[in-house]
Amino acid sequence: MFVSSYRVTKFALQNFWRNFWLSLITLSMLLLTLFTINLLLVLNVVTDRAIALVEDRVELSVYFYDSTQETTLSSAVAYLRGLSQVRDVEIISADEAYQQFIQRHTDDAQIMASLQELGENPFGPTLVIKADQVGDFEMIIDALDNPQFRDSIREKDFSDYQSIVERIQSITDRIQVFVIILALVFLFIACLIVFNTVRIGIFIHRDEIAIMRLVGANNWFIKAPFLLEMVLVSFIAVGITIAMIYPALILIEPQVDVYFGSQSAGLFEYFTQNGLLIFGGEFLALVIITFVSTGMAMKKYLKV
Amino acid sequence: MIRFKNVSKLYPPNVVGLDCVSLHVQPGEFVSIVGKSGTGKSTLAKLLFAEERPTRGVIEIGGWDITHIHDRDIPLLRRQIGVVFQDFKLLQKKTVYENVAFALQVAGVFPRRIREVVPQVLDIVNLGNKLARYPKQLSGGEQQRVAIARALVHSPKMLIADEPTGNLDTLNSREIMDLLKKINEFGTTIVLVTHDREMVNRLRRRVITLEDGKIISDVEEGRYKL
Numbered sequence A: 001m002f003v004s005s006y007r008v009t010k011f012a013l014q015n016f017w018r019n020f021w022l023s024l025i026t027l028s029m030l031l032l033t034l035f036t037i038n039l040l041l042v043l044n045v046v047t048d049r050a051i052a053l054v055e056d057r058v059e060l061s062v063y064f065y066d067s068t069q070e071t072t073l074s075s076a077v078a079y080l081r082g083l084s085q086v087r088d089v090e091i092i093s094a095d096e097a098y099q100q101f102i103q104r105h106t107d108d109a110q111i112m113a114s115l116q117e118l119g120e121n122p123f124g125p126t127l128v129i130k131a132d133q134v135g136d137f138e139m140i141i142d143a144l145d146n147p148q149f150r151d152s153i154r155e156k157d158f159s160d161y162q163s164i165v166e167r168i169q170s171i172t173d174r175i176q177v178f179v180i181i182l183a184l185v186f187l188f189i190a191c192l193i194v195f196n197t198v199r200i201g202i203f204i205h206r207d208e209i210a211i212m213r214l215v216g217a218n219n220w221f222i223k224a225p226f227l228l229e230m231v232l233v234s235f236i237a238v239g240i241t242i243a244m245i246y247p248a249l250i251l252i253e254p255q256v257d258v259y260f261g262s263q264s265a266g267l268f269e270y271f272t273q274n275g276l277l278i279f280g281g282e283f284l285a286l287v288i289i290t291f292v293s294t295g296m297a298m299k300k301y302l303k304v
Numbered sequence B: 001m002i003r004f005k006n007v008s009k010l011y012p013p014n015v016v017g018l019d020c021v022s023l024h025v026q027p028g029e030f031v032s033i034v035g036k037s038g039t040g041k042s043t044l045a046k047l048l049f050a051e052e053r054p055t056r057g058v059i060e061i062g063g064w065d066i067t068h069i070h071d072r073d074i075p076l077l078r079r080q081i082g083v084v085f086q087d088f089k090l091l092q093k094k095t096v097y098e099n100v101a102f103a104l105q106v107a108g109v110f111p112r113r114i115r116e117v118v119p120q121v122l123d124i125v126n127l128g129n130k131l132a133r134y135p136k137q138l139s140g141g142e143q144q145r146v147a148i149a150r151a152l153v154h155s156p157k158m159l160i161a162d163e164p165t166g167n168l169d170t171l172n173s174r175e176i177m178d179l180l181k182k183i184n185e186f187g188t189t190i191v192l193v194t195h196d197r198e199m200v201n202r203l204r205r206r207v208i209t210l211e212d213g214k215i216i217s218d219v220e221e222g223r224y225k226l
């Protein structure tokens, strides 16, 4: 068994070198496929982080009437802080709300004029609530229907981040579909090329194979070099991908991070933490796919 | 050793290769199969080493029914049968030694055993002094002897030779025939397919004559008729 493995390995390496250009094309195609798959992963990570970041900023503003008592307000704050879903409650006093409004609309003469006309501060105090998860807001809104202070609430405003999340999602979904299709096309071409490489390999070695059969070579001895060659090519493809992806991430990461403000997109981190899973999985997938193509080519042309 | 029971071989669509052939060969026999071209001699040989399957009938080799032999069992059969052809089927890029060793390598034999056996069989065919030559550097007769050495490397019980002298001149042919006789004397059953009248007549062994896929004569110590 050991002896045979050595010989099979030797034959596989011979196949690889004798077919060098063909092997190179197979390798390139596998590389392209891996590239698109990893691009998909990068895209996924970035999208997830972006959505998390946006969701982090989702807040519920609760506007109280300007007549609201201090005690009613603080009991509402205490009540909300007591809810497990609530991450943070920020209190904006009537004055602060007024100042913020002026600041925001200082360029809008019409609004400023109508504010002037009112003469007094039309704003009441506001509570800005952040939840642990976006889904929790529904529950918090229900909780605000508390008889203690519900009559003091003028308006509840759920900042419209949901639509931003949906927009990000729909854009990345579309990019993803495109990249997935690209990956599938590359994969399909890779399969065809593997099939063809094996077919030509069988053709080149037809004399040897005929003689092997004649002298009673084990069937797997005839097949194994072709399979092993594909394992080798898959291994090299994944190896090159690993060798290229980490430096690439180091280069790209700072540029992506810009969009995430102080936070990092965590690409490099993601690929280091899941490296074994990602590249082990990709290697395994390539081996399986190339084995299927090789098997089909051998079935058709080897007739062992 | 060999038993054919009403064996027919039809090639698609309906070319008759062999037509209801029955025969029985004892272990240690030297049988010549003769006949005109296209009468099914090679078909008979191919059925023996399972290159083709019979359309009808039963084939037994050494008590093993190979009529419906499974693909995965064919290597096992081939290691018990040596085969040589008119065109030698040697690997041009391998030396004499490597060509013979190849047959053992692909069967997973250990290197030490290969180093032991290969020179032995090459001595039997008188090529012990040309191990490092390439097929191109050998005469036709010598190349055929390499092929015979390769066929002998698994110590087969039977050797099938399909027109082994077809590409050789008389002198080389005689050498090959003498070698086959020598191998037969060691106890290996030999099936020789040929249409070389002189060779068969010199042999004075059993001769089976085929015509249109049928056996038309089967005589001990026969001569090539027609």
Ligand SMILES: Nc1ncnc2c1ncn2[C@@H]1O[C@H](COP(=O)(O)OP(=O)(O)O)[C@@H](O)[C@H]1O
Residues within 6 Å of the ligand: B011, B012, B015, B016, B017, B035, B036, B037, B038, B039, B040, B041, B042, B043, B044
């Ligand atoms: N693979 C094949 N497919 C179709 N017909 C074949 C095949 N091999 C042989 N034949 C036909 O079978 C007949 C016997 O062929 P063969 O056994 O090669 O004859 P021989 O060796 O006596 O010259 C011939 O008519 C030949 O054309």
Ligand SMILES: [Mg+2]
Residues within 6 Å of the ligand: B041, B042, B043
């Ligand atoms: Mg013939």
